[in-house]
Amino acid sequence: DSWGEDLIADVHGVFISDSDEIFVVARGVHEVLKFNSSGELLLRIGSRGLPSWQKPFNHPTDVAVSDRGDIFVTDGYGNAAVHKFLESGKHVFSWGEPGSGKGEFHTPHGIWVHKGKVYVVDRDNNRVQIFNEEGEYITEWCDFFHPMGIYVDSKENIFVTDQTPRFTVLNLHGKILSRGFSPDFGHGVWGDSSGNLYMSSNEKGVNRFIKI
Structure with a gap:
């Protein structure tokens, strides 16, 4: 719908x-x-x-x-x-x-x-x-390059996307827990009730969702 x-x-x-x-x-x-x-x-x-x-x-x-x-x-x-x-x-x-x-x-x-x-x-x-x-x-x-989106999950992990393109996970004190590169910069990030993460990106005007 x-x-x-x-x-x-x-x-x-x-x-x-x-x-x-x-x-x-x-x-x-x-x-x-x-x-x-x-x-x-x-x-x-x-x-x-x-x-x-x-x-x-x-x-x-x-x-x-x-x-x-x-x-x-x-x-x-x-x-x-x-x-x-x-x-x-x-x-x-x-x-x-x-x-x-x-x-x-x-x-x-x-x-x-x-x-x-x-x-x-x-x-x-x-x-x-x-x-x-x-x-x-x-x-x-x-410690970001043009950060774009942010999301905090139920375990208090903070997820930030930027235009490196890169995906960063931090704790509530700002300590980087993990960081990885993505094929395209993430315009936004969100999670579902099962703990899955989704990063929206924009490539040639087409939005797509990548399951992390």
């Missing part, structure tokens, strides 16, 4: 909650959409077709949801910001600005939230920045 063709434009990021709610970043129309597993639209965030400077949104890139249901969105192609929303979609606050300093971004491209920490893939600054859920800077990991 498929759905959403009339709503979704230029999909860039997807997040699936534990209750099978599907959050979709519709980059081309500056929106984040929430659906149930049957494709029913439950929530839309943003102003369709109306980009905003450092406000939601200007070509957003990714979305993640905390255990409490708060929604975090990286806004990286037209802005340099992360936005936090309540489960209802109400905007709480945003943080970030263009640059390479702490809390600044150059194409924030991917995001994950785990146990009160927000992991932001700061692609063109070649790093992952870590914040608390109030947007306060904690630390950063810098």
Whole structure:
């Protein structure tokens, strides 16, 4: 089955909650959409077709949801910001600005939230920045080349893809546990309930999924 063709434009990021709610970043129309597993639209965030400077949104890139249901969105192609929303979609606050300093971004491209920490893939600054859920800077990991996607599994392994092309596994302290090369750079990474990992890549405009 498929759905959403009339709503979704230029999909860039997807997040699936534990209750099978599907959050979709519709980059081309500056929106984040929430659906149930049957494709029913439950929530839309943003102003369709109306980009905003450092406000939601200007070509957003990714979305993640905390255990409490708060929604975090990286806004990286037209802005340099992360936005936090309540489960209802109400905007709480945003943080970030263009640059390479702490809390600044150059194409924030991917995001994950785990146990009160927000992991932001700061692609063109070649790093992952870590914040608390109030947007306060904690630390950063810098051993990447244009990192793209991030995923944390049930065993608290952190998976990061970059444009080397390379696939890196880290622990919660940022220690590299393993690293390998892939035939194409991974644009995103996700896991399933069986512990399998999937890396999305883009080759000649065709998306494909590689089972890791």
